[in-house]
Amino acid sequence: MFEKLYDNGKIQLIMGLGFGIVFGFLLQKGGVTDYEVLMGQLLLNDFTVVKVMMSAVIVGMAGVEILRSMGYVKLHPKPGSAGSSLLGGLIFGSGFGLLGYCPGTMTGAIGEGRLDALAGGVSGVLAGAWLFALLYPRLQHSVLEIGEFGEMTFPVLFKKEPWMIVVPAAILLIGALAVIEMNGL
Amino acid sequence: MEWLTMDRWSPYAAGAGIGVLCCLTFLLSDKAIGCTTAFARTSGMIEKLFRGKKVLERPYYRKFPPVVDWEWMLVLGILLGSFLSARLSGQFHPRWIPEMWVRVHGPSLGLRLWIAFIGGVFMSFGARWAGGCTSGHGISGTLQLAVSSWIATICFFLGGIATAYLIY
Numbered sequence: 589m590f591e592k593l594y595d596n597g598k599i600q601l602i603m604g605l606g607f608g609i610v611f612g613f614l615l616q617k618g619g620v621t622d623y624e625v626l627m628g629q630l631l632l633n634d635f636t637v638v639k640v641m642m643s644a645v646i647v648g649m650a651g652v653e654i655l656r657s658m659g660y661v662k663l664h665p666k667p668g669s670a671g672s673s674l675l676g677g678l679i680f681g682s683g684f685g686l687l688g689y690c691p692g693t694m695t696g697a698i699g700e701g702r703l704d705a706l707a708g709g710v711s712g713v714l715a716g717a718w719l720f721a722l723l724y725p726r727l728q729h730s731v732l733e734i735g736e737f738g739e740m741t742f743p744v745l746f747k748k749e750p751w752m753i754v755v756p757a758a759i760l761l762i763g764a765l766a767v768i769e770m771n772g773l
Numbered sequence: 774m775e776w777l778t779m780d781r782w783s784p785y786a787a788g789a790g791i792g793v794l795c796c797l798t799f800l801l802s803d804k805a806i807g808c809t810t811a812f813a814r815t816s817g818m819i820e821k822l823f824r825g826k827k828v829l830e831r832p833y834y835r836k837f838p839p840v841v842d843w844e845w846m847l848v849l850g851i852l853l854g855s856f857l858s859a860r861l862s863g864q865f866h867p868r869w870i871p872e873m874w875v876r877v878h879g880p881s882l883g884l885r886l887w888i889a890f891i892g893g894v895f896m897s898f899g900a901r902w903a904g905g906c907t908s909g910h911g912i913s914g915t916l917q918l919a920v921s922s923w924i925a926t927i928c929f930f931l932g933g934i935a936t937a938y939l940i941y
Contacts, residue, residue: 594803604843607798608850611791611806615851616858617779618787623871630930630937639784640791641911647792648916652799661799666904666914668921676903677910677925681932683895686888686940688871690907690929691900692808694893695848699855701867704874708886710812712893717809718816719894720901721833727902728832740920753918765785 589660612696615640621696623688623704630685635773642761653754663741670735687712780862795913804843805917807909809900811848814839833901877941888940903928 593599618640619625628634655661684690689697689705691713697705720727742757743750776782798804817839821828828834859865870885878884900906903925905914911929914922 590801590803593801600802600843601841601846603802604804604846605850605853607794607802607806608847608852609854609857610794610850611847612851612854612856613858614787614790614794614854616855616864617782618784618791619781620784620787621855621859624873627871627873627937627941630933631941632934636784640788641907643785643788644791644795644912645916647789648795648912649792649918651792651796652916655796655800661796662803663917664803664805665917665919666910666921668904668919668924670924673903673921673924674928676899676901677928678899678932679902680896680899680906680925681929681934682936683892683897683899684907684929684933685936686892687896688874688889688892690808690896690911691812692848692851692906692908695808695851696855699852699857699865700859701865702871703867703869704871704885704889708889709893712890713809713812713897714816714819714893715890716894716897716899717813717901718820720898721813721816721820721831724831724833724901732902737920742918742920742923745920750918757918 611692612699615693615696616700621689621693621700621702623697623702626690626693627688633773635768638768639765642765646758646761649754650758653750656750665739665741667739668737669733670737671731671733675731683712683716778861778863780864791912792916795916802843805909805913806847807844807905807913808848808851809897809906809909810837811842811845812897813837813901814842814845899932 615621619636620640625634625636629637687709689709694705694709743753795806798806814837817828817834821839869882874885907929910922910925915926
């Protein structure tokens, strides 16, 4: 529907900036650019991060599926493997716990004046990405390919219509949020 | 327009807004929100300052060329958007160490920056390893019901919770 727009590089850069401004605004208003809120989630005594993420996923999942079924958008699921998704996820998590921000919220945290995110966080994130680029030729065809499953999605995996997964997934997430609220977290 | 100057919104309102935003990026840009590729590209730009075009000898920078793209602008936007939100509510103020850190680990700035740096290295290395972060996998990927993203996101939190309990 908007193919011409996708091909317009300059307009896309401006739109990227615009989307980012809205994203940063929402992250800050949601409270997730705050170190205490992020660490509170990892210490399981403040569930703000999970509330923001799950409500984004519920709305986004339903919205994107509606748009997809009407032929307006294409999905871009990331490929994965056990070696990549599992191990990479755990390495990410260990760093996330030490830094106390994730890459997006770190950027937002700098926006509200948090200089530890800028001086320690950004330099670390740049160094880590560079280190990965250095080691990539060794990892590429070894550990990253263990248990490869490609761009798999749950509807494809279970051979169901997307709605048959989206609706139960939404119900599950809403249920999880209800449990969180009932426990006063 | 009081909602623009509020300190905080309900996390559900902010989250739902992010969900709508994700739909718009798919519709208008054919892209999913993500944050770490921009940092990978920037690391390549920095290496390019020193080594010039030789940086493209690295397969990773051929896959993710060190250039400003849509996602790079998105990350720049996050910085501006958060600043705007914090300014509007009067919450913007430069500060070095989170109070929660000081209460447990003391006021040493060096310690905080050193741990933040190490955390940043592991986090970013892991994000590249897993092919995404809390935005690219945690929100954009899970909402597409991607298997890789659900596994990665669960592991982000498992790893994060374990480390958080170790240091607090």
